Amino acid sequence: MASEPEKPSDDGKKERSRRPGLAGLFGFASAAAEEEALPAMDLAGGLDRALRRSGAQSKPVETPSPQADNNIREALVAIESALYSIDRVREIVEQAYEVALSAHEAEEPGARALLAESFDELRVSINTVIETVDGRAATLIGKNARQIDVKLGGKAHYSVSPFRLDASSKGLNVTPPRDAFATFEEVNAALDELEAALKKADRAANAYCRDAQFLIARLSSAAAAA
Template identity: 60%
Template sequence: MAFAINKNSGAQEKRRSPLAGWLGKKNTQSTDEMPAMDVAGGLDRALKNRRAVINENHSDEQENPVREALAAIEAALYAIDRVRDILEQACEVALSAKDVDEAGGRALLAESYDELRLSINEALEKIDPRASVLIGKGQRHIDVTLAGRARYSVSPFRLDVSEKGLDLPPPADAFATYEEIDDILDHLDKALGRADRAAASYCRDAQYLIARMKADLANDAA
């Protein structure tokens, strides 16, 4: 089951999965709620700490590999949030198709789903180049040299709609059968999970790098 991104700054709330009703029909043991994962809150805290660290050392004009990595992570997290919004819209469209009896009506919804699917690639083509390194087609690890000989690697998560990314197939039969809709919903659920795992991983990366940067600054000041 995919996780929810809690965009509220207050207390965490459990968020109903857009796939809840469909999953409930397939498996009565499944829960209708996704575990809350405060990715947005973690991002806000990470960015607040990052800016505080940068302000503490604003006189240092040399490029800092940790700062560069944090900037890439920040851009990637905002891009992931956009991708997830599109995935949730696609879920709603596919779920709506299950309630339509006419093949023509389902075909129109299949077209809407495909437009949303392709818009993910379009969105990724326009993102910050620093984020593209982590979640775009030409992704690569970001290797960060820390104090001493230590190195830290930020892993990429490809999030386009290809099989190597979110693996979202087109509606080849225009939602002609409910089996095709179910298959699309399975892929969407897995895609949501992949996007959430990427966001959670980058929040952990940011927290670690911020802690190392603050420790290095403290050592320099000692």
């Protein structure tokens, strides 16, 4: 006989398990299921090799043009800066998840209230990271994030999409614990928000690594053909 699915208890508490270790900046084991896994990549090394190769050529590169070449380099630097900032944001979100999970396991309201304070400090620190990123990363993940259009030469261009990653509803949507985790419903809601935030950060990292792979390949192939 089939067993019935486990239901939340009357106090709103439901089963939660600790998350396995999440992927780092260039690993994608924890990416959302719909995202195709990418191999680990050394973005800084790839960018450095591409720039040194293009700079070592004895004759000018015709495709892309020198201006397009600079556009690609600038976009790659912005992507690299954004990726390192995303890694820091994800680290904070993971810490907040652990705090919320501890609140989920705490029976005493007073203990949950103390954990709610720690949670909110971490939530605010997400905004601090985004507010203090350099202008290159801010272009892609800041509060006024915008698309970067990279001219590749001629009529060809490539677009790098923005991902706003502050804690606001337009970003990662991590809300403050207004009732100090007084109920398990509030704790569960916080855990759900953090899981969604991690997925968005992973989508951003995946997208930017794909962008970087394409642009590095474009820069390298143009240099090799010169």
